[in-house]
Amino acid sequence: MPRKTFKLLCAALAFCDGSALAADIAVTVLDRDGLPVPDVAVYVERDEPHAAAPDGRRAVMDQVNTRFVPHLLVVQKGTYVEFPNSDTIAHHVYSFSDPNGFLLPLYKGDAHPPVLLGHPGVVTLGCNIHDGMLAYILVVDGPEFGKTDAAGRLTLATDGDAGQRVTIWSPRIRPRGETLTQEIGSGELTFRLRGALRPAHDAESGGVEWSDY
């Protein structure tokens, strides 16, 4: 559908239900074999930076069985992220990702206050006790974001303004040669990856008992 027609349609819909100008974008991420890729971050970018998340917005990165849960968390800049430790052993969580670096010295439970992530970018998390623990927080500029489901799909609601793009990110996607950003042209966007995915970090292990290393 031509963009103009789409915008007109959006305007018409907005007019009909009396709400702000809005549109749903259905995003699908497929690998090079056409199979769905779950747990891919999807977010809307704009030409102009968005205001930060409203004060007090919270998100949670848990620690369960010596793993971060979830492996990838997406938040808007200005979000306070809690890092509860649900294990019986202590963790020592850190990020060296500038400018979202921080350190939560040895703790159990919710000993530390939430961390304000104020800058867009990828935050790589580790535990200084358990080197195998790894997770990512993707801090995005605007309020429209999410992760693909098991079918590789996510539907985002946008305000339908011009100059908006949809971008995807996952630690498993090799960026070289891929199209990771698309203009919003219709209600459907499909990202078809060309390269092979990197191996998942923490896939279910088989019979070997691994040390925490």
Add this chain to the structure above:
Amino acid sequence: MVRLLSTVWSIALTASPDVLAANDSLARTHFVTGIDLSYVNASGLSSWTEGSVGKLRYDDSSDGLVISRAFLDAGARLTDTLDLNATLQFCDDDLGAALDFTEAYAEWRPVPRSANRYRVKVGAFYPVISMENTGPGWSSPYTISSSTINTWIAEEVRTVGAELSWSRRPQALGGAHRFAVQAAVFGVNDPSGSLLAWKGWSADDRQSRFGDALPLPPLPQIQPGMMFEDQDPYVVPFREVDGRVGYYLNGEWRMGNRFTLSAMTYNNRADPEAIEDGQYAWYTEFNHLGGSLSLPGGIGVISQWLRGSTVMGRVMNGAHVVDAGFDSKYLLLTKTLDSHRFSVRYDNFEVTENDDTSEDSNDERGLAWTLAYRYSHSDTVLFAAEWLSIKTHHDGWVYYAIEPTATEQRLQLSIMLRFAR
């Protein structure tokens, strides 16, 4: 030095709960302790632990109930990045004190400022060789006994010194791949190699503690009036003899919880002519290659290969008077089904005589099969059963009027209790 470290650790561990109790949510101390009660039924030769040549820790004189393992693995965090760790092991035999330390070390883990991580360990600890002994107290989650390779590591090898570890996850490869290098310098392990040359390989779960003295077979050449009469009839594996420093360098590639490949070169650089207080220094060097793989369906594969040599004494006719090559490899397959684990291991080992010294034959070759079952009833209670058969040909056994070829077998049923905090 080891004793001193142990003492320092003991004092620190005792003091730390009081000092740090004010902030227990930070978990400054932690421990795992366990005890294994076992029924043992063994057949074959008298055990090497009794001063004979049998490959197993237990022989038919031990048949019945034994406490096969008791340990305390404890740690205290002095600061956010500095840990003290130690492992105390119980042994119900005459080779040392009932309780003594197998490891005691400090570890500094600075918080990474980039994708590079550094670790420094100082003290006495196992080098990064075993791929089986990943459990608390250096136990194996697969079998009761260790492979011949790791039984020898437990008997005679410990890093008493410092190890620097560097690791990195290249972002270009995603988070799954991790590369690591460990480099260490060590001393206080000069007699290491004595048992391998003079006794040969073993297969059991006994770990030498710092104060242990391990019996040698009644070798003709260590008797009065013979070439090595200054050698005590036992080996003290952890002592300094020559004042020289050894090293090892290890490289590792790991992919998440699915795949590991590691390679090490090790050299204790001991002076083979040095002797002190009845203990020779043995120049022991080896290379190690190990790999493990997790397959879908709860199947695991682990394999290690260790090959090297140990020499001792002056040079005669172009070779040291004791010069033995050693080689061992094993393949372990394991499969989990809910709380049940089934494992099978095949070991193949040999020692090769490279010297001309008479009445000191080191030649040995053999193989072992191990079948093991383990059931985790809970985190606290586990059951294990293991059957092990080891067949050896060792020329030197004729000195003791023992047939040079023997098959030894051992059945062990264990109840294992574990507590952690």
